[in-house]
Amino acid sequence: MRFPSSLPMLLLVAGLASLILALVLLPRPLAAWQVFAALGVAFALASLHLALAAIARSAERNLPAPIGSDLEQLQDVRWRLSENEARYRALLDGQCSAIVRRDAARNLTFANKAFLDMFAAKADEVLGKPFELELCEPAEVEPLAVTAAVRHQRLVQHALTAMGARWIEWEEQLVAAPHGGGLEVQSVGRDITEQRRADMQLAEARDQAEAANRAKGRFLAAMSHEIRTPMNGILGMASLLLDTEQTPEQSTYAHAIDQSARTLLALIDEILDFSKIEAGKLELTEEPFALAACVQGAVELLAPRAHAKGLEMAWSVSPQLPRLVFGDEARVRQILLNLLSNAVKFTDAGGVSVEVGPSAEPCNEPGCVGIEIKVEDTGIGLSPDDIRRLFTEFEQADAAVRRRDGGTGLGLAISMQLARAMRGGIRVASTLGKGSTFKACLVLQPVEFAADDAGQGPIGEGVRVLLAFDRPLERRALGYALASAGVATAEVDFAKAADVLDAALAEGRPFDRLVIDGVEGPGAAGGLLAKARQLNRHAKVRGIVLVNVLARASLSEFRTAGFDAYLVRPVRPASLMLHLGLCRPEETSAVVRAEPAVPASPQAGWKSARRVLLAEDNEINALLAKRVLEKCGCEHLAVANGAEAVAAVEQILRGETRGVDLILMDIFMPQLDGLEAARTIKQLYASAPVGTGAPPIVALTANAFAEDKQRYLEAGMDDYLAKPFDKSGLEAVLHRWFSDHGGNTDAAA
Incomplete structure (x- = not known):
């Protein structure tokens, strides 16, 4: 609705008239003049409003359209900026971390709510002013300055806050100040007091655990020494007792003592090994060793136990593997013995086989080779639940196993740790009631192959061998070894061997080597060999008979039956190759050297009786050593401690008594221990007249760790x-020194 332009003026005149009338009527009653006064004010205000509205409309009509639109946009922008600032402020105030900014003069230009709460401050009290934290201790790093060369840093301060002394971690960086005001330092801090306290508790717990481990290590070392010292007496005396004449009953008791002591020692060694692994102190040596000899030694050690149960036991090593490898032979043998002993323990029928060959998985270690040791048995097998906890410490597959067979349940756990230390592991596959297969994979470095290995063809080329016996595990292992050497091999049960010989002749490929089990007897075995020779008249058919240790009495009968050689189980593949006539000339001597030579008498390795100085404080161990020395044809001079050993050497050097060829020195002795005594003795001989050589000193100790x-x-x-x-x-030590070294018997005569 639009009003006449003169209306505001009329209203203004009416208002003024009403006010004048009110003044005239002032002496009148109060109500009348108040009414006119109110009307005057109302008319005046109305006229003013209408005048302003008219002015606004006129201005709107007279302004250009774009300016009006820009004003609206500016208002909209201001509103959005205000809204964003509020949102930004709420976001910063909602942070748990303290956020603060300071300018070049170190005055605070911004602080969020968390910062203000942390230090019980108000924004108007701290903004625009310097704010220094009250530190409980000097910080390792000074706060960042605008002029600093770095643009980012992290520091930790121990400062007083509203909650008391707290550890605060600050993340500081240089940022641009608003409105082009240069640079500011922005700091984001968080309270890490609880984390730091937890870290300190963790460090303290770690220190305590390490101290406990060190204490345990010292305890185990001490216990190892204390246990092995009496064990030495038990085993040594049992060994001496077994060398004496005994009744059958006494022999049974002596063997029981010896076996029980060895079992106890094995358990002690197992626990000590596990403790070392647990403490992270397992160390592996890196020395060259023959892989086949290592496997052979482990198999032959357990073969009597297997044969006593009527089990087959066979082994083979692939010729594709290097003859020598770098590694810890003792630990590889330990893995083998653990796997083999378990296989024999839990197998009552059938047998156990060991096959060593290249790993099926490629080896990613440069200059190394993957080796797989497969131990297979026909035993009781394992359930899936048993397999899952098989490598857990102190676990065994069945509670009945512990009651029947004993053991700590550590063997497989230790073997797994050893295999992992050799960059491998152990896998198992098993069927309950049918048997198990364990595969230990190791990564070892091969020793460089001999140059004369190159360019030589298969050594068994053109030769055909028939393995005719009823032991499938042993037959398969020997067949694998022969086939790996390029020998054409057939495997068959003894009952079917005659038919196989006939079929081979019909094919024009008769056999020229025959391997038969001695269990068939000289008659049946000799008959099959005779048939093979009759069918292959153009070649000299060689016959080999396999026998157990206790069957040697019938060997003459087998020789009469026409057999060329015999092999005692467990059969060594290298020995089989030798007796089949399939070794190269350079390998024949190596196989012969591998057979252990037993001296005709204890002192066969040296020319005359030798004299040994024995320093041992334990009477039983001293008695044992003296008796063994006497049986080896050695004289002995016994003393009870290191000081007496030094005194004895001084007497020798003064010519008061005859010299000695060897010193056996116990390590832990009263008055003067073995190490100090050995050093003193070496110094005495070094200062003696020229030509007085010091005898070798052999440490006798119950500390069995490699580092010892x-x-x-x-x-x-x-x-x-x-x-x-x-x-x-002890005999081995005497042979080692007396066979290779000259004596000192007359050194001080």
């Missing part, structure tokens, strides 16, 4: 013999 042996050798000992030792162990 190394420590003793570095301290000046010449050799090492771990307790418990038996007659064969």
